[in-house]
Amino acid sequence: MPVILNGLVIEEYAHPDDMAAISAIRNFNGLDTLLSKIGDKANQMLNRSIALGYYVRLTDETSPEIFRIIHDVCKILNYDKIPEVYSKRSYSIDIEVSGAEKPTMVIPDALINNYDEKFLYFAFGRAISKLKSDYLKFYTIARATIEIVEFAKSLPDAINLLFARWMQKAELTADRGGLLACQDCKTAIRFLMNYAGMPVAFTENVSIPEYIAAYRTNDKVVNLCRNLLTLTNCTGFYNDRIVELFNWYTNGGYGDVLDEYMF
């Protein structure tokens, strides 16, 4: 098991862009208060209802292998609740989280069935990191306004852009949380390469610096297009996330957090 990071607080590893984006939402007049009031209520009514009805709730008794990892990751990242965990049939590899009051995770079966334990530490680390942050306070409503609810079309574009930008930057913090949970940079990056579409077996021998070098470009038009497309992309480009995470690792950000909290 990776080392426990005693007393770790999210501010120590949150991506600065995530902090900036969330503070922009908070500074939007009244939005923070409104979302705090209805965000978790909406989650209770919708997400929990779907989870209870359509998914299978996992428990310590029925899924000890999964709960052992979840307990470990909660300890490593200093998260003091154990979320309710559901599973569902899905080819996705992304764990859904919701519920600030009653945190919930929904795990796709493809993730459980196809990934080694070390990858699960990263994936659960990402999920627990989101649960630790302010993420859930805004997430249900943010997702609803951007993707689901018709009334979102009538909201000012500025709000939707704020949400999209924040959700994208929150992924960077979650990636760092995943790395702190699995404590193996190669595993973390390989998992992100999976998001980008590379089969897990193919990632074994990929050189990360070469992969990043191949993605980087000095072409101004390509970079401009990437930046424009990023504006409304809620998850961020996977390759950008790989670059960000690798930079945090190689620049010493990861090592600093580990040094400070591992004892």
Added chain:
Amino acid sequence: MNKYNVNNKRIKIEYFQHPSDKMAVDAVLKVPGVEKVLEFISENAAEKLLAIINDASSLKITEEINPKIHEMIREAAEMFCTEVSPSVYLDRSYFIQLKTDGMANPHMIFSTALLEKVDDETLWGVISSGIAAFEAKHATIKLIDKIITYANGVLPFTVSEALRLAINNWKRNREYTCDRALLLALGDFEKATKYMLLGEAPDSTLNRIRFSDPTNCFYDQSKEFLERKNENAVIQKINILTSTNHPYSSRYTELYNWYISGEYDEVLERSVSDEL
């Protein structure tokens, strides 16, 4: 000597068809002439197109390619007292499912995930459930569903939406009939429930749950879902109304209640006494 229907059961659809499913089908068929019209449309238009699509995009499984599936179909048809003999197709999909459709040209489409994940015994149950769907005349309402879809824009919005909600309601309730058929074919509540949830949770997790025991964790989860109150219940109902599938919690509870009510045993007894 039957290989799969080892007890040589003979079960008529009226023994076990769920009342809300039967009501919807009966309501359509009691309109004078409607069955003839639907049969005409089915034979001359809708299913011709479907057959072309299936032949072009899915792999047709003939008796030579997979005699086991065809043998199961024959025995299931005999068990549910029908002469239906559907064409069989295979479709690449991650979802564990068997689709059945067709009045004039009945056909079954197996997903690759289904064939990869289930053993022969469960496959027999799934095929039987599909055969029961034909006998329950589910294809009739599926055809109406297609007609409404094609007529979208022709019918006034309120009419088409009302019809859509009614069709969704029936689509959900037909699952109850199919679940019962699965249980009757397998004769094993644990196996039937595990198939219902197959893939939704790891096999190791499902194998640790004893579904026939009312203290099991999925029973608790279902109870919690069905007992939600106030605004949670309202949102839940709206959510279900727009869905074409019942939540697993509802299907499990419905099947469990039917199983322990004694109706399941009665159907099995009738299936034997009728044979005698």
